[in-house]
Amino acid sequence: MTRVMPRRLAVLAGIGLALLLVPLVGLLVRVPWTGLGGDIAGSGDAVRVSAVVSVLATAVAVGLGIPLAWLLARGSFRGQSLLRATVLLPIVLPAVVSGVALLASLGRTGPIGGLLDDLFGITLPFTTAGAVIAASFVALPFVTLVAEAGFRGVSRDLEEVAATLGAGPWRRFRRIALPQAVPALAAGVVLGWARALGEFGATVTFAGNLSGRTQTLPLAIFFELERDPEAAFSLSLILVAVSLLVLTAARRTWSR
Amino acid sequence: MKRLLLALLVILSGCGGESSLIVGTASSMTEAADDLATAFGEASIELSVAGSQVLVAQVREGAPLDVILTADETTAADLSRLGVLVSEPIVFAWNRLAIAVAPGNPQAITGLSDLADPDLIIVLAAPEVPAGRYTAQMLETAGVTVSAASLEPSVRSVLAKIQLGEADAGIVYRTDVNRGGVSGVEIADDVNPVTEYFAAALKTSSDPAMATAFVAFLTTSAAQDILAGLGFSQ
Numbered sequence: 001m002t003r004v005m006p007r008r009l010a011v012l013a014g015i016g017l018a019l020l021l022v023p024l025v026g027l028l029v030r031v032p033w034t035g036l037g038g039d040i041a042g043s044g045d046a047v048r049v050s051a052v053v054s055v056l057a058t059a060v061a062v063g064l065g066i067p068l069a070w071l072l073a074r075g076s077f078r079g080q081s082l083l084r085a086t087v088l089l090p091i092v093l094p095a096v097v098s099g100v101a102l103l104a105s106l107g108r109t110g111p112i113g114g115l116l117d118d119l120f121g122i123t124l125p126f127t128t129a130g131a132v133i134a135a136s137f138v139a140l141p142f143v144t145l146v147a148e149a150g151f152r153g154v155s156r157d158l159e160e161v162a163a164t165l166g167a168g169p170w171r172r173f174r175r176i177a178l179p180q181a182v183p184a185l186a187a188g189v190v191l192g193w194a195r196a197l198g199e200f201g202a203t204v205t206f207a208g209n210l211s212g213r214t215q216t217l218p219l220a221i222f223f224e225l226e227r228d229p230e231a232a233f234s235l236s237l238i239l240v241a242v243s244l245l246v247l248t249a250a251r252r253t254w255s256r
Numbered sequence: 257m258k259r260l261l262l263a264l265l266v267i268l269s270g271c272g273g274e275s276s277l278i279v280g281t282a283s284s285m286t287e288a289a290d291d292l293a294t295a296f297g298e299a300s301i302e303l304s305v306a307g308s309q310v311l312v313a314q315v316r317e318g319a320p321l322d323v324i325l326t327a328d329e330t331t332a333a334d335l336s337r338l339g340v341l342v343s344e345p346i347v348f349a350w351n352r353l354a355i356a357v358a359p360g361n362p363q364a365i366t367g368l369s370d371l372a373d374p375d376l377i378i379v380l381a382a383p384e385v386p387a388g389r390y391t392a393q394m395l396e397t398a399g400v401t402v403s404a405a406s407l408e409p410s411v412r413s414v415l416a417k418i419q420l421g422e423a424d425a426g427i428v429y430r431t432d433v434n435r436g437g438v439s440g441v442e443i444a445d446d447v448n449p450v451t452e453y454f455a456a457a458l459k460t461s462s463d464p465a466m467a468t469a470f471v472a473f474l475t476t477s478a479a480q481d482i483l484a485g486l487g488f489s490q
Contacts, residue, residue: 109421125422126377126405208406208417209382222409226309226384 024240031237032230039234045212046220046235050197053128053216057135057196058143062189064136065143069188070173072144073151091141098137099205106133106206130207131214135196143192150184151177190250194243275299275466278320280311282327283412284351284387284429285453288486289325295482296473299466307410308386315340315458322461323470325453327351328386332454342464345454348474349488352448353390354430355441356418363424365441368395371402371425379414379423380404387411390449391427398447431487450490 005013032039040047072084090098106113106124116122124130154177162172178185200218207214209223217239224232281289281303293301306314308326312334315321325348326332332345357365363376371378380402381388388407395402405423408414414426419437429451433440455474457467473479483489 103420103422107420107422123377125417126379204409208379209408210404210406214406223382223384225313226307229313 027233027236027240030230031233035230036234036237039228039231040238042231043217043220043224043235046215046217047238049128049131049212049215050217053131053135053203054193054197056132057139057199058189058193060132060136061139061143061192061196062185065140065188065192066147066185068140068144069147069151070177073148087144088141090138091145095138095199095201095203096205099134099202102130102134102137102202102206106130125206126208126210126214128207128213131203131216134202134206135199135216138199138202139192139196142195143188146188146191147181147185150181150188153184154180187250190246194246197243198239275463277301277322277461277463277467277470279303279470280314280319280321280324281305282308282311282325282331282386282453283410284327284432285325285349288349288431288483288488291482291486292474292479295478296470298469299463301470309334309384312338318460320460320462321458322463322467323455323457325455326386327451327453328389329452329454330389331386332456335454335456340458340460342457342459342461342468345456346471346475347452348455348471348479349453349483350490351451351453351488352430352445352490353387353394353427353443353451354433355425355443356415356428356433356438357425357441358418358421359437359439361439361441365425367441368398368400368443368447371427372400374403376424377405377422378402379406379408379417379426381411381414381427382407382409385410386451387414387427387429390451394427394443394447394449397449434487453488 068087072080072087093101103125104110106116108114108117108123108125113124116124124133158180159172159176162176167175197216198218199216200222203214203216204219204222209215209219211220215223217235221232221235221239224235275298277299279289279293279301283305286303286305289303289305293303304311304314304319304321308328308331311321311324311326312331315324315335316338324335326335326345335341336344355365355368355371357363363370365371365376370376380391383389383392387410406417408417408426411428411432414423415428415432415435415438417423418426425441430440432438455471457464457471461467
Protein backbone atom coordinates (compact mmCIF):
# COMPACT_ATOMS: atom_id res chain seq x y z
CA MET A 1 0.00 0.00 0.00
CA THR A 2 1.38 3.39 -0.85
CA ARG A 3 1.10 6.09 1.70
CA VAL A 4 -0.75 9.11 0.37
CA MET A 5 0.10 11.25 3.36
CA PRO A 6 3.68 12.45 3.80
CA ARG A 7 4.62 11.94 7.46
CA ARG A 8 5.36 15.60 8.17
CA LEU A 9 1.99 16.66 6.77
CA ALA A 10 0.27 13.99 8.84
CA VAL A 11 1.92 15.31 12.01
CA LEU A 12 0.85 18.88 11.29
CA ALA A 13 -2.66 17.76 10.39
CA GLY A 14 -2.78 15.90 13.71
CA ILE A 15 -1.72 19.02 15.61
CA GLY A 16 -4.32 21.04 13.73
CA LEU A 17 -7.01 18.53 14.61
CA ALA A 18 -5.91 18.61 18.26
CA LEU A 19 -6.13 22.41 18.31
CA LEU A 20 -9.75 22.13 17.17
CA LEU A 21 -10.71 19.16 19.32
CA VAL A 22 -8.98 19.82 22.64
CA PRO A 23 -11.26 22.74 23.61
CA LEU A 24 -14.33 20.68 22.76
CA VAL A 25 -13.07 17.76 24.84
CA GLY A 26 -12.36 20.21 27.67
CA LEU A 27 -15.94 21.42 27.43
CA LEU A 28 -17.29 17.85 27.53
CA VAL A 29 -15.23 17.12 30.62
CA ARG A 30 -16.51 20.19 32.48
CA VAL A 31 -20.19 19.87 31.54
CA PRO A 32 -22.24 19.00 34.66
CA TRP A 33 -24.16 16.14 33.04
CA THR A 34 -26.55 15.64 35.96
CA GLY A 35 -27.63 19.28 36.02
CA LEU A 36 -27.84 19.56 32.25
CA GLY A 37 -31.63 19.37 32.01
CA GLY A 38 -32.13 22.02 34.68
CA ASP A 39 -29.61 24.39 33.13
CA ILE A 40 -31.29 24.08 29.73
CA ALA A 41 -34.79 24.48 31.17
CA GLY A 42 -33.63 27.59 33.01
CA SER A 43 -32.55 29.16 29.73
CA GLY A 44 -35.78 28.75 27.79
CA ASP A 45 -35.94 32.47 27.03
CA ALA A 46 -32.46 32.53 25.53
CA VAL A 47 -33.18 29.43 23.45
CA ARG A 48 -36.39 31.02 22.16
CA VAL A 49 -34.75 34.38 21.37
CA SER A 50 -31.88 32.58 19.63
CA ALA A 51 -34.28 30.50 17.53
CA VAL A 52 -36.32 33.53 16.46
CA VAL A 53 -33.31 35.79 15.81
CA SER A 54 -31.24 33.21 13.92
CA VAL A 55 -34.13 32.11 11.69
CA LEU A 56 -35.24 35.66 10.84
CA ALA A 57 -31.63 36.72 10.26
CA THR A 58 -31.11 33.77 7.93
CA ALA A 59 -34.26 34.72 6.00
CA VAL A 60 -32.97 38.29 5.62
CA ALA A 61 -29.50 37.06 4.64
CA VAL A 62 -30.91 34.65 2.03
CA GLY A 63 -33.34 37.20 0.62
CA LEU A 64 -30.60 39.77 0.14
CA GLY A 65 -27.62 37.44 -0.31
CA ILE A 66 -28.92 35.57 -3.35
CA PRO A 67 -29.46 38.73 -5.44
CA LEU A 68 -26.05 40.02 -4.32
CA ALA A 69 -24.46 36.70 -5.25
CA TRP A 70 -26.13 36.78 -8.68
CA LEU A 71 -24.83 40.30 -9.22
CA LEU A 72 -21.30 39.26 -8.29
CA ALA A 73 -21.42 36.01 -10.31
CA ARG A 74 -22.97 37.35 -13.50
CA GLY A 75 -22.27 41.04 -13.42
CA SER A 76 -19.28 42.59 -15.10
CA PHE A 77 -18.77 46.11 -13.99
CA ARG A 78 -16.20 48.51 -12.61
CA GLY A 79 -15.64 48.21 -8.91
CA GLN A 80 -16.83 44.61 -8.82
CA SER A 81 -13.88 43.38 -6.79
CA LEU A 82 -14.29 46.28 -4.39
CA LEU A 83 -17.95 45.35 -4.03
CA ARG A 84 -17.01 41.75 -3.31
CA ALA A 85 -14.50 42.85 -0.67
CA THR A 86 -17.17 45.01 0.94
CA VAL A 87 -19.64 42.14 1.00
CA LEU A 88 -17.09 39.87 2.66
CA LEU A 89 -15.89 42.45 5.18
CA PRO A 90 -18.10 41.33 8.11
CA ILE A 91 -16.44 37.89 7.97
CA VAL A 92 -13.08 39.31 8.97
CA LEU A 93 -14.22 42.27 11.08
CA PRO A 94 -14.22 41.74 14.82
CA ALA A 95 -17.91 41.44 15.73
CA VAL A 96 -17.64 44.35 18.14
CA VAL A 97 -16.58 46.57 15.22
CA SER A 98 -19.70 45.45 13.37
CA GLY A 99 -21.70 46.42 16.44
CA VAL A 100 -20.07 49.82 16.67
CA ALA A 101 -20.68 50.41 12.96
CA LEU A 102 -24.34 49.43 13.34
CA LEU A 103 -24.70 51.80 16.29
CA ALA A 104 -23.03 54.61 14.35
CA SER A 105 -25.44 54.22 11.42
CA LEU A 106 -28.65 52.69 12.77
CA GLY A 107 -28.48 53.92 16.36
CA ARG A 108 -30.74 56.71 17.57
CA THR A 109 -28.11 59.31 16.78
CA GLY A 110 -26.89 57.72 13.53
CA PRO A 111 -27.93 59.11 10.12
CA ILE A 112 -30.32 56.27 9.25
CA GLY A 113 -31.35 55.41 12.79
CA GLY A 114 -32.06 59.07 13.54
CA LEU A 115 -34.29 59.28 10.46
CA LEU A 116 -36.19 56.10 11.45
CA ASP A 117 -36.68 57.54 14.92
CA ASP A 118 -37.87 60.95 13.66
CA LEU A 119 -40.16 59.67 10.89
CA PHE A 120 -41.59 56.47 12.31
CA GLY A 121 -40.58 56.45 15.96
CA ILE A 122 -38.62 53.25 15.36
CA THR A 123 -35.47 52.65 17.39
CA LEU A 124 -33.49 49.51 16.67
CA PRO A 125 -30.97 49.27 19.52
CA PHE A 126 -32.25 47.22 22.48
CA THR A 127 -34.94 45.50 20.35
CA THR A 128 -35.28 41.99 18.92
CA ALA A 129 -35.31 43.62 15.47
CA GLY A 130 -31.91 45.12 16.32
CA ALA A 131 -30.60 41.67 17.26
CA VAL A 132 -31.92 40.33 13.93
CA ILE A 133 -30.12 43.10 12.03
CA ALA A 134 -26.87 42.42 13.89
CA ALA A 135 -27.12 38.70 13.09
CA SER A 136 -28.10 39.40 9.45
CA PHE A 137 -25.11 41.70 9.05
CA VAL A 138 -22.69 38.94 9.97
CA ALA A 139 -24.59 36.11 8.21
CA LEU A 140 -25.10 37.86 4.87
CA PRO A 141 -21.48 37.46 3.65
CA PHE A 142 -21.55 33.70 4.23
CA VAL A 143 -24.75 33.25 2.24
CA THR A 144 -23.47 35.54 -0.54
CA LEU A 145 -20.04 33.91 -0.76
CA VAL A 146 -21.37 30.37 -1.04
CA ALA A 147 -24.26 31.29 -3.35
CA GLU A 148 -21.90 33.15 -5.68
CA ALA A 149 -19.72 30.05 -5.96
CA GLY A 150 -22.89 28.07 -6.71
CA PHE A 151 -24.01 30.47 -9.46
CA ARG A 152 -20.55 30.37 -11.01
CA GLY A 153 -20.91 26.61 -11.35
CA VAL A 154 -24.17 26.95 -13.28
CA SER A 155 -23.81 26.19 -16.98
CA ARG A 156 -24.31 29.29 -19.11
CA ASP A 157 -25.17 27.18 -22.17
CA LEU A 158 -28.57 26.30 -20.77
CA GLU A 159 -29.27 29.94 -20.04
CA GLU A 160 -28.31 30.91 -23.58
CA VAL A 161 -30.54 28.22 -25.03
CA ALA A 162 -33.37 29.45 -22.84
CA ALA A 163 -32.69 33.01 -24.01
CA THR A 164 -32.94 32.01 -27.69
CA LEU A 165 -36.29 30.38 -26.85
CA GLY A 166 -37.48 33.73 -25.54
CA ALA A 167 -36.98 33.41 -21.78
CA GLY A 168 -36.38 36.77 -20.13
CA PRO A 169 -33.67 37.39 -17.51
CA TRP A 170 -36.00 36.78 -14.54
CA ARG A 171 -37.28 33.51 -16.01
CA ARG A 172 -33.71 32.37 -16.79
CA PHE A 173 -32.63 33.16 -13.23
CA ARG A 174 -35.59 31.49 -11.60
CA ARG A 175 -36.06 28.43 -13.85
CA ILE A 176 -32.51 27.69 -14.98
CA ALA A 177 -29.89 29.11 -12.64
CA LEU A 178 -31.62 28.89 -9.28
CA PRO A 179 -32.54 25.16 -9.43
CA GLN A 180 -29.01 24.25 -10.46
CA ALA A 181 -27.50 26.23 -7.60
CA VAL A 182 -29.72 24.65 -4.94
CA PRO A 183 -27.00 22.53 -3.27
CA ALA A 184 -24.75 25.59 -2.91
CA LEU A 185 -27.64 27.72 -1.72
CA ALA A 186 -28.48 25.10 0.91
CA ALA A 187 -24.89 25.22 2.09
CA GLY A 188 -25.07 29.01 2.22
CA VAL A 189 -28.27 28.90 4.25
CA VAL A 190 -26.76 26.52 6.77
CA LEU A 191 -23.51 28.47 7.14
CA GLY A 192 -25.39 31.74 7.43
CA TRP A 193 -27.74 30.29 10.01
CA ALA A 194 -24.86 28.84 12.04
CA ARG A 195 -23.10 32.21 11.98
CA ALA A 196 -26.28 34.03 13.00
CA LEU A 197 -26.84 31.55 15.84
CA GLY A 198 -23.31 32.10 17.16
CA GLU A 199 -23.35 35.90 16.88
CA PHE A 200 -22.23 37.64 20.08
CA GLY A 201 -20.19 40.81 19.76
CA ALA A 202 -22.36 42.78 17.35
CA THR A 203 -25.50 41.76 19.23
CA VAL A 204 -24.33 42.78 22.69
CA THR A 205 -22.94 46.05 21.33
CA PHE A 206 -25.87 47.03 19.12
CA ALA A 207 -28.89 45.29 20.63
CA GLY A 208 -27.83 45.12 24.26
CA ASN A 209 -28.70 42.34 26.66
CA LEU A 210 -32.22 41.78 27.91
CA SER A 211 -33.62 38.36 28.75
CA GLY A 212 -36.56 37.45 26.50
CA ARG A 213 -35.86 40.27 24.05
CA THR A 214 -32.23 40.46 22.92
CA GLN A 215 -30.43 37.93 25.11
CA THR A 216 -29.51 35.13 22.71
CA LEU A 217 -27.80 31.90 23.80
CA PRO A 218 -24.25 33.23 23.32
CA LEU A 219 -25.11 36.27 25.49
CA ALA A 220 -26.73 34.03 28.10
CA ILE A 221 -23.55 31.93 28.15
CA PHE A 222 -21.39 35.02 28.62
CA PHE A 223 -23.42 36.19 31.61
CA GLU A 224 -23.88 32.71 33.09
CA LEU A 225 -20.11 32.27 33.09
CA GLU A 226 -19.97 35.00 35.71
CA ARG A 227 -22.90 33.75 37.78
CA ASP A 228 -22.98 29.99 37.34
CA PRO A 229 -20.04 28.64 35.27
CA GLU A 230 -21.52 25.14 35.16
CA ALA A 231 -24.68 26.42 33.48
CA ALA A 232 -22.44 28.21 30.95
CA PHE A 233 -20.79 24.87 30.14
CA SER A 234 -24.22 23.23 29.69
CA LEU A 235 -25.45 25.94 27.35
CA SER A 236 -22.19 25.88 25.39
CA LEU A 237 -22.68 22.18 24.88
CA ILE A 238 -26.11 22.80 23.34
CA LEU A 239 -24.66 25.27 20.85
CA VAL A 240 -21.83 22.90 19.94
CA ALA A 241 -24.21 19.96 19.56
CA VAL A 242 -26.78 21.84 17.49
CA SER A 243 -24.13 23.37 15.23
CA LEU A 244 -22.36 20.05 14.72
CA LEU A 245 -25.63 18.28 13.96
CA VAL A 246 -26.73 20.85 11.42
CA LEU A 247 -23.32 21.11 9.70
CA THR A 248 -23.10 17.32 9.37
CA ALA A 249 -26.66 16.95 8.10
CA ALA A 250 -26.21 19.79 5.62
CA ARG A 251 -22.90 18.42 4.39
CA ARG A 252 -24.70 15.17 3.59
CA THR A 253 -27.40 17.02 1.67
CA TRP A 254 -25.20 19.11 -0.57
CA SER A 255 -22.52 16.51 -1.26
CA ARG A 256 -25.14 14.12 -2.58
CA MET B 257 16.55 30.58 14.61
CA LYS B 258 18.11 29.90 18.01
CA ARG B 259 19.26 33.48 18.27
CA LEU B 260 15.76 34.66 17.45
CA LEU B 261 14.27 32.47 20.19
CA LEU B 262 16.84 33.77 22.66
CA ALA B 263 15.97 37.36 21.76
CA LEU B 264 12.29 36.57 22.22
CA LEU B 265 12.97 35.05 25.64
CA VAL B 266 14.86 38.16 26.75
CA ILE B 267 11.98 40.38 25.61
CA LEU B 268 9.34 38.17 27.20
CA SER B 269 11.14 37.94 30.52
CA GLY B 270 11.06 41.72 30.82
CA CYS B 271 13.98 44.04 30.87
CA GLY B 272 15.27 42.66 34.18
CA GLY B 273 16.31 44.78 37.13
CA GLU B 274 13.26 46.59 38.43
CA SER B 275 10.51 44.47 39.89
CA SER B 276 7.24 44.44 37.98
CA LEU B 277 3.70 43.67 39.09
CA ILE B 278 0.55 42.89 37.16
CA VAL B 279 -2.44 44.44 38.88
CA GLY B 280 -5.87 43.11 37.95
CA THR B 281 -8.09 46.17 38.11
CA ALA B 282 -11.86 46.53 38.23
CA SER B 283 -12.85 48.65 35.22
CA SER B 284 -14.40 51.48 37.28
CA MET B 285 -10.98 51.91 38.95
CA THR B 286 -8.97 52.16 35.68
CA GLU B 287 -7.84 55.81 35.79
CA ALA B 288 -7.32 55.81 39.55
CA ALA B 289 -5.24 52.63 39.39
CA ASP B 290 -3.09 54.25 36.72
CA ASP B 291 -2.36 57.19 39.01
CA LEU B 292 -1.80 54.92 42.01
CA ALA B 293 0.64 52.77 40.04
CA THR B 294 2.66 55.84 39.06
CA ALA B 295 2.68 57.14 42.64
CA PHE B 296 3.84 53.80 44.08
CA GLY B 297 7.19 54.08 42.36
CA GLU B 298 8.80 50.91 43.79
CA ALA B 299 7.89 48.60 40.93
CA SER B 300 6.77 49.00 37.39
CA ILE B 301 3.09 48.16 37.31
CA GLU B 302 1.00 46.88 34.46
CA LEU B 303 -2.77 47.02 34.72
CA SER B 304 -4.97 44.23 33.47
CA VAL B 305 -8.42 45.83 33.37
CA ALA B 306 -11.64 43.81 33.39
CA GLY B 307 -14.92 43.55 35.25
CA SER B 308 -14.39 42.34 38.84
CA GLN B 309 -16.23 39.10 38.16
CA VAL B 310 -14.03 38.49 35.11
CA LEU B 311 -10.91 39.08 37.22
CA VAL B 312 -12.11 36.47 39.70
CA ALA B 313 -12.70 34.00 36.86
CA GLN B 314 -9.21 34.75 35.51
CA VAL B 315 -7.61 34.10 38.91
CA ARG B 316 -9.63 30.89 39.23
CA GLU B 317 -8.19 29.71 35.93
CA GLY B 318 -4.65 30.63 37.00
CA ALA B 319 -3.97 34.03 35.42
CA PRO B 320 -0.55 35.34 36.54
CA LEU B 321 -1.77 38.38 38.49
CA ASP B 322 0.16 39.78 41.47
CA VAL B 323 -2.45 42.07 42.97
CA ILE B 324 -6.19 42.27 42.41
CA LEU B 325 -8.50 45.25 42.93
CA THR B 326 -12.20 44.36 42.87
CA ALA B 327 -15.28 46.56 43.13
CA ASP B 328 -17.43 44.75 45.66
CA GLU B 329 -17.54 42.38 48.60
CA THR B 330 -19.06 39.51 46.63
CA THR B 331 -16.08 39.30 44.28
CA ALA B 332 -13.65 39.82 47.21
CA ALA B 333 -15.33 36.94 49.07
CA ASP B 334 -15.16 34.77 45.94
CA LEU B 335 -11.41 35.40 45.81
CA SER B 336 -11.04 34.62 49.49
CA ARG B 337 -12.77 31.29 49.01
CA LEU B 338 -10.38 30.36 46.21
CA GLY B 339 -7.57 30.29 48.82
CA VAL B 340 -5.14 32.16 46.60
CA LEU B 341 -4.69 35.33 48.66
CA VAL B 342 -1.72 36.21 50.87
CA SER B 343 -4.18 37.66 53.39
CA GLU B 344 -7.83 38.71 53.51
CA PRO B 345 -8.78 41.52 51.08
CA ILE B 346 -8.70 45.03 52.56
CA VAL B 347 -11.04 47.91 51.74
CA PHE B 348 -9.10 50.84 50.27
CA ALA B 349 -11.64 53.00 48.42
CA TRP B 350 -15.29 53.95 48.41
CA ASN B 351 -17.72 55.13 45.82
CA ARG B 352 -21.42 55.83 45.35
CA LEU B 353 -23.82 55.46 42.45
CA ALA B 354 -25.15 58.27 40.27
CA ILE B 355 -27.56 58.64 37.38
CA ALA B 356 -25.82 59.33 34.08
CA VAL B 357 -27.78 61.29 31.47
CA ALA B 358 -27.03 63.01 28.16
CA PRO B 359 -25.09 66.29 28.53
CA GLY B 360 -27.42 69.03 29.73
CA ASN B 361 -29.98 66.46 30.99
CA PRO B 362 -32.52 66.96 28.13
CA GLN B 363 -35.10 64.66 29.78
CA ALA B 364 -34.93 66.74 32.98
CA ILE B 365 -34.33 63.72 35.20
CA THR B 366 -34.11 64.78 38.84
CA GLY B 367 -33.89 61.53 40.74
CA LEU B 368 -34.40 57.77 40.87
CA SER B 369 -38.20 57.91 40.74
CA ASP B 370 -38.00 59.52 37.27
CA LEU B 371 -36.37 56.34 35.97
CA ALA B 372 -39.68 54.46 36.37
CA ASP B 373 -41.00 56.35 33.30
CA PRO B 374 -41.60 53.62 30.68
CA ASP B 375 -41.00 56.07 27.82
CA LEU B 376 -37.37 56.51 28.78
CA ILE B 377 -34.69 54.17 27.49
CA ILE B 378 -32.79 53.13 30.61
CA VAL B 379 -29.74 50.88 30.65
CA LEU B 380 -28.32 49.31 33.79
CA ALA B 381 -25.34 47.14 34.60
CA ALA B 382 -26.20 43.42 34.68
CA PRO B 383 -26.70 41.95 38.16
CA GLU B 384 -23.67 39.73 37.52
CA VAL B 385 -21.31 42.72 37.79
CA PRO B 386 -20.71 44.71 41.00
CA ALA B 387 -22.31 47.95 39.73
CA GLY B 388 -25.38 45.94 38.73
CA ARG B 389 -25.61 44.32 42.16
CA TYR B 390 -25.39 47.71 43.88
CA THR B 391 -27.96 49.13 41.44
CA ALA B 392 -30.47 46.33 42.03
CA GLN B 393 -30.03 46.67 45.78
CA MET B 394 -30.51 50.45 45.60
CA LEU B 395 -33.63 50.30 43.40
CA GLU B 396 -35.15 47.81 45.82
CA THR B 397 -34.40 50.04 48.81
CA ALA B 398 -35.83 53.03 46.99
CA GLY B 399 -38.88 51.04 45.88
CA VAL B 400 -38.41 52.08 42.26
CA THR B 401 -39.15 49.63 39.44
CA VAL B 402 -37.14 50.29 36.31
CA SER B 403 -37.83 48.42 33.10
CA ALA B 404 -34.35 48.42 31.66
CA ALA B 405 -33.82 48.22 27.89
CA SER B 406 -30.56 46.40 28.44
CA LEU B 407 -28.48 44.91 31.25
CA GLU B 408 -24.97 45.73 30.12
CA PRO B 409 -21.87 43.60 30.70
CA SER B 410 -20.01 46.39 32.48
CA VAL B 411 -20.63 49.76 34.06
CA ARG B 412 -18.43 51.31 31.36
CA SER B 413 -20.70 50.00 28.62
CA VAL B 414 -23.67 51.57 30.43
CA LEU B 415 -21.76 54.83 30.25
CA ALA B 416 -20.98 54.29 26.55
CA LYS B 417 -24.65 53.78 25.66
CA ILE B 418 -25.40 57.19 27.19
CA GLN B 419 -22.38 58.90 25.65
CA LEU B 420 -23.53 57.56 22.25
CA GLY B 421 -27.06 58.88 22.82
CA GLU B 422 -28.65 55.41 22.58
CA ALA B 423 -30.02 55.48 26.11
CA ASP B 424 -31.68 58.34 28.00
CA ALA B 425 -30.30 57.42 31.39
CA GLY B 426 -28.32 54.78 33.24
CA ILE B 427 -26.91 54.10 36.66
CA VAL B 428 -23.14 54.22 37.00
CA TYR B 429 -20.59 55.10 39.65
CA ARG B 430 -20.39 58.70 40.82
CA THR B 431 -16.77 58.79 39.64
CA ASP B 432 -17.93 57.87 36.11
CA VAL B 433 -20.07 60.95 35.54
CA ASN B 434 -17.14 63.34 35.90
CA ARG B 435 -16.09 62.21 32.44
CA GLY B 436 -16.87 63.67 29.04
CA GLY B 437 -20.09 63.11 27.15
CA VAL B 438 -22.45 62.68 30.08
CA SER B 439 -24.00 64.68 32.89
CA GLY B 440 -24.62 63.31 36.36
CA VAL B 441 -27.74 63.47 38.47
CA GLU B 442 -27.18 62.87 42.18
CA ILE B 443 -28.98 60.15 44.08
CA ALA B 444 -30.05 60.87 47.68
CA ASP B 445 -27.56 59.48 50.22
CA ASP B 446 -30.19 57.62 52.24
CA VAL B 447 -30.84 55.13 49.40
CA ASN B 448 -27.46 55.41 47.66
CA PRO B 449 -25.19 52.59 48.89
CA VAL B 450 -21.56 53.23 49.77
CA THR B 451 -19.65 50.86 47.51
CA GLU B 452 -16.34 49.37 48.60
CA TYR B 453 -13.21 48.49 46.64
CA PHE B 454 -11.08 45.61 47.90
CA ALA B 455 -7.37 44.94 47.34
CA ALA B 456 -5.40 41.76 47.91
CA ALA B 457 -2.01 40.28 47.02
CA LEU B 458 -1.95 36.84 45.44
CA LYS B 459 0.11 33.92 46.75
CA THR B 460 1.01 32.99 43.20
CA SER B 461 2.69 36.37 42.65
CA SER B 462 6.22 36.31 41.27
CA ASP B 463 7.10 38.79 44.03
CA PRO B 464 4.67 38.39 46.95
CA ALA B 465 6.57 40.88 49.15
CA MET B 466 6.28 43.61 46.52
CA ALA B 467 2.63 42.73 45.87
CA THR B 468 1.91 43.03 49.60
CA ALA B 469 3.78 46.35 49.69
CA PHE B 470 1.56 47.70 46.90
CA VAL B 471 -1.59 46.66 48.75
CA ALA B 472 -0.26 48.35 51.92
CA PHE B 473 0.53 51.49 49.90
CA LEU B 474 -3.14 51.83 48.91
CA THR B 475 -4.13 52.80 52.46
CA THR B 476 -1.36 55.41 52.92
CA SER B 477 -2.37 59.06 52.90
CA ALA B 478 -0.57 59.59 49.56
CA ALA B 479 -2.75 56.97 47.89
CA GLN B 480 -5.89 58.06 49.72
CA ASP B 481 -5.35 61.67 48.55
CA ILE B 482 -5.18 60.49 44.93
CA LEU B 483 -8.40 58.49 45.33
CA ALA B 484 -10.22 61.34 47.06
CA GLY B 485 -9.07 63.71 44.32
CA LEU B 486 -10.76 61.47 41.74
CA GLY B 487 -14.00 61.38 43.70
CA PHE B 488 -13.64 58.01 45.41
CA SER B 489 -15.22 58.81 48.76
CA GLN B 490 -18.09 57.73 51.00
